[in-house]
Amino acid sequence: MELNDILIFVAGFAGAFGGLTALRALWRKRVVSGTISKAVRDNKVFDYLEYRQEEAEHLPACVQRYLQYSLPRGQPVIKNVWLHQKGRLKPRENTEWQVFKANEFIAAGHLAFVWNARIEMSHKMWKSAQLVYRKGSGNGLLRLTGGFTLYDMEGPEADVSILVRLLCEAVWCPSLFVPGAANITWEEIDENSAVATLS
Secondary structure (H helix, E strand, O other): OHHHHHHHHHHHHHHHHHHHHHHHHHHHHHHHHHHHHHHHHHHOOOOOOOOOHHHHOOHHHHHHHHHHHOOOOOOOHHHHHHHEEEEOOOOOOOOOEEEEEEEEEEEEEOEEEEEEEEEEEOOOOOOEEEEEEEOOOOEEEEEEOOEEEEEEEHHHHHHHHHHHHHHHHHHHHHHOOOOOOOOOOEEEEEEEEEEEEOO
């Protein structure tokens, strides 16, 4: 095989890989966008447009206090939250910090969550990460340069772990804790703690 043939083969392979990577990234972006669109459509309509503190009178004291400070009387109900994030991640103790940018979506009335991130590894290499929770199912995906799958998480463990992540992120969307919003019931432990149960 001559040098020109090798160069043409390498260039063709690189072009095909680049095209495949771009197509896979575009496909994943459409999947994420479709998930968000479905979550917005499924998001239940609250019975009221402004939060009423009377709705929380039967809740544990600590939950009432949280809602009192995060949703003052007359506060419009927050149905959906969109966040744009940027920062640095350190995957392991002995690794370098990695810069990331992410978009996050939370639907208060439907317990839906999407986190879509791009994590820079070098000037030409990156990882894309997606966490999705919708209708009781969670999925986590990590890809190298948008193409090769490094990690694909689904099943009961993914459902629980991504739901926990959603509940941690729920401070951005306090309407999620409003009675009737997302089928959450509360049980008081003491004045400063309570257990949330999802049905």
